[in-house]
Amino acid sequence: MRVLLELIRIILIFGIAGAIISAILNGIYTNIGVNTKQYGWLGSVAVLILLFVWYRNKLQFRGWYAGKGKERLPKVAPQILIMCSLLLLCAPPLLSVLQMVLQ
Numbered sequence: 001m002r003v004l005l006e007l008i009r010i011i012l013i014f015g016i017a018g019a020i021i022s023a024i025l026n027g028i029y030t031n032i033g034v035n036t037k038q039y040g041w042l043g044s045v046a047v048l049i050l051l052f053v054w055y056r057n058k059l060q061f062r063g064w065y066a067g068k069g070k071e072r073l074p075k076v077a078p079q080i081l082i083m084c085s086l087l088l089l090c091a092p093p094l095l096s097v098l099q100m101v102l103q
Contacts, residue, residue, distance in 0.1 A: 005064040013059065014051055021047045029092055035099065039092035046088035053078045053085075 022044040026036050029043060056073050073081075 002064040002066065009063055010055070013055060014048065018044070018047055018051055021051075025089075032093060034092045034096040036092070038099075039095050042088045042091045042095075046085040049081050049085040049088070053081050 025043040025047060026040045029036050029040060034040070053073065057078060060070055
């Protein structure tokens with residue numbers, strides 16, 4: 001039963017929180033003039049990566065599941081993932097500007 005509750009918790013964290021944060025991010029992108037239909041998915045992927053790092057390093061220790069396999073990401077992995085996520089967050093505005101310049 002605990003595994004099922006933890007699975008529901010993971011789905012809610014990634015599904016609902018990811019959708020809300022991605023919608024806010026797409027709203028910001030729209031306000032600054034980014035083509036969200038073409039590049040908005042990059043921000044959503046970045047949000048999912050950040051949620052993954054947050055879950056693996058913090059949230060998994062506060063859930064219902066008490067079995068094996070609960071360990072943090074290796075020390076370098078979160079740093080690499082966060083840097084990739086930041087790059088993905090910055091990519092849509094840069095690509096949108098680059099697309100306008102090249103037209």
